[in-house]
Amino acid sequence: MNVLLIALDTVRADHLSCYGYRYETSPNLDRLAGEGVLFERMYTPGIPTQPSYTTIFTGQYSITHGIVTHGGTKEINPKSPWLPSILQRHGYTTCAVSNLWRMKSWFARGFEFYIDPSHRSKYLHTVDAETINSRAIPWLEAHHKEKFFMFVHYWDAHTPYLPPPELRRKFYDGDPFDPSNESLKPLWRQPFGEWWRESWFSQLKEDDREVTDADYIRALYDAEIYYADMAVGKLLETLEKCGVADDTMVIVTSDHGELLGEHDVFFDHHGLYEGNIHTPLIFRWRAGGVTGGRRVPHFVQHVDLAPTILDAAGIPIPDSMEGKSLLPYLRGESDEPIYSRIITQECTWQAKWAIRTDEYKLIAAREPDLHNMPMRELYHLKTDPEELNNIYLERWEVAEKLEAELEGWIKRMMEKNGLSQDPLVEQGITLGRRWHRWVEEKRYW
Template sequence: MLMEEGFMNILAIAVDTLRADHVSCYGYKYKTTPFLDEYATRGVRFENFYAPGIPTQPSFTTFYTGVHPITHQIVAHGGKVALDRKIPVFTEILQKAGYLTCAIDNLWKMKPWFTRGYEFYIDPSARREYGQTVDCDTQNSRAIPWLREHKRERFFLFVHYWDPHTPYIPPERYRGLFYQGKPFEPNNHSMDDFYKRAYGPAWAKSWFTRYVPDGHITNADFVKALYDEEIRYVDEGIKKLIGTLKEEGIEKETLVIIFSDHGESLTEHGIFFDHHGLYENNIHVPLIMVGPNVPRGRTIKQLVQHTDLAPTILEAAQVRIPESMEGKSLWPLISGEKNEPIYDKLITEESTRMCKWAMLKDNYKFILARESDYYHFPPRELYDLNSDPEEKNNLAEEKPSLARQYEEELEDWIEQRIRRLNRKLDPLKEQGASMPYWLGWIHPRKYW
């Protein structure tokens, strides 16, 4: 299905570290995203959008290439493998098709391939100590003037908001919006395990001292609220950016795609304020699309993933999709031309702080560890996402035949792709987790 003539501009907005269940139009109890809630009614909202690789570097490499991490081999954040120059990225394809391309971003500091295909690459974070602390107002201060200057050209604009990535530092006007409790409560022990983590004391010193003099916060709900307040802040930033499209008269000819690279763990499974662990809070992220040829008020429940964004963007631009791209264009689902599932299962991985594969199928999730981890989680985990959405009850021992079936299917999927790529090893086994030694973690290879 090719788009109609005149479908010109594409604005892709990535909200880093935004888990779907903290977005109010995805059912969150707090009104964190009033603008996105209303904006989603103007287009389509994908209810089951997943990251096939976490965290940032695997996720955004998948976004640009339209292939799974096992194919592009960027399975870890901070890994030593480089993206093969022969693997196409959609921005280069758009550029060759005549699009003016621009990124408001700083991912180039992590890996050089994130600049491929951009005529303009604007990094407002150069004057910040940490790139993740560049806020959405700063990003907008570059993105909005660029939009106004180039509104008469056919453009692809990528804007990467770091809010609500750690450290959660919402502007003062948002403080206390969702929680009025105190950061330090002597009888509150919800943060005790945080200070036992390798990164806990350092974060307390560099981040929590903004809120208590000695950096010792005892109340996890206070920190969770900071995360939600950052979401509210970026929601208003997105409103300003999209409002510019209307002000400049290009709203009706611009496709807007809003998504996240990964979610965040906010104490779930004993993981504090980070994005490792292949649980729903980390891999289930929002996706909203609004623009020409996008029906209003549609919710799509089929499983979709980051691999699908590149072919969807290329089809919107009326550009041929390379056969090497593994993702599926979402336009048949968006238009209603197709209503059946496009995937019978999704496979996701991480090889940064943990080294694990996971498979989602028939409302179950199976997680398979390639190495032991810092938390000493079981090597096999099986969850019924219908009855146990918080993934608290591991069924791997209770349902051994089902766990074995899922493990065999997952291993078969991995093996098939290794053979197709003419490789010898699973990249998670070959590369291993990238960060445990860097963080000074005790990381035995085996404990089972």
């Protein structure tokens, strides 16, 4: 059995056509889902990039592996298991086509081959899918006869949204420069709006006309997803050509989503709202008894990926991994709910915890945030899926119960890990304290 783990950075589930999106942004992923299993409610236990990928590779929650923020100074828990290292010890040839190691060194652990195509890019996340494939496909062609674990990381849906010119109007037919359109004005009123305006937005100008339509920016995000999807299609074709598609477990997910103006968060991934924490998860493994075209409606999390891969490979799952193997659900052997609720956190732009059940979501802030959102938010997701109506005061009894469950879980996890203080409070937000320096220093893309 081989493993191909594909990460589509910053892709929210509801902007993929296989998750019901109105545009056909993901034809190759749609086909993959038709041949495999799609998990409808995959959630990230921590955002953004560094906490999320550390969870994917450790099978642990952020409060356990120690990385609760992006760009912090904390080192990973030295006792945390590491999926690539485990697979390497069990005879796998391991390869990453990624640049995460340039953020934090632990992302290079356990990889015999670490191919970083971003050295020619000014910023890590501006490396495009074609460049990623130019490194990934030759490696796969050269090593497909070995038992391999391959991690391929596409950044395209992350800002800046600069898809190839021929795709920029694929999902848009309006006038992006209409001077009467004021849909971006809420962004310009924000203190860090200048950062966006003077960085990649300046690259979208035509004849010195500035983009005014937020829908055009959203369409560029969709175009980036489509562009990455085309690259995934070529990577999957390579598996077929090499004759290893059947015995390769293909996994597609993302580290987090993106907010596109919801709650006045424009084109970034802070805020524990559905657009940020609901991510895609698709498996295909033809030789592993995974029948195609099934959808699993239960909650699953990034902590489940490492245990699932090890279970499928016949490798013992370390007791320190906190996720659950999804193999019974892949094979149709179980249909029981896996989790009754999801707990997630962020500590990069905002310091917040959230608990999400089938019906409600409670968001609890540890300190005020840049958007002046309430310290407590409660949403009834059945009737308010877009989280527009904060009913915390009206349904205080529900909020009180959820908060008690959330705080109880945090307390138990702190005791388990020997922590004397909530790590969100101890470490504090990172990027949320730096943006003003970026504007002052004109650190624009």
